[in-house]
Amino acid sequence: MTTFALLYTDEDMSALVATLLRSRGLDVTTVPEQATIGKTDIEQLEFATSVGRCILTHNRVDFERLHLQYITEDKQHSGIIIVPQKNAYEVAQRIGILVNALNVEEIRNQLLYA
Template sequence: MTIFAQIYIDEDVDILVATLLIARGLDATTARQQKTLGELDPQQLSFAASMGRCMLTHNRLDFEKLHTSYVLNNQTHAGIIIAKRRNPYEIAERVAMLLDTLTADEIANQLLYI
């Protein structure tokens, strides 16, 4: 069982969120750090899944469709967290609360909203 989910932050989320999560002792990385800026959403999710990282994004419509496609095709991912656009401190707080509540295994293959 994996306790804490590792987060991969899409390029549309402020990189300050990663800094704030890391300051809380959580494992977070960004599209910028992974040199995946400009990749299409399917590639972003595939990359996150290949690393066993939960995807954090603001892009609700595209990632809802991708999640549905994964489910229908029996593909797995480490979870998708869709965050409403808020200030980075509030997003980081909500992500941290979610990760304190659910294990990585409970987040896997789920579509969650914060």
């Protein structure tokens, strides 16, 4: 049995993406739902990690840097999935494919591209 990763969309991700992912049966929460609007990228990643959620973002440059920082500092995170800015349906499809292919343990501490 596959255990799907819990997901957390950052501020730049469309709310429609979360809705579409939920319609696929995935557990998703968003920055507005968690009242974390305006937090820095590091704060967003720390929050996602603290609640055991993989963060979904379009922000490749900053989250690649944060992932490398975590590796250097031997810190753990629950996964980072970077998705190009496309329409919400394509973004949700890409994420859905990736999350369905990998379980929680395979996503943990990984920087993935959908």
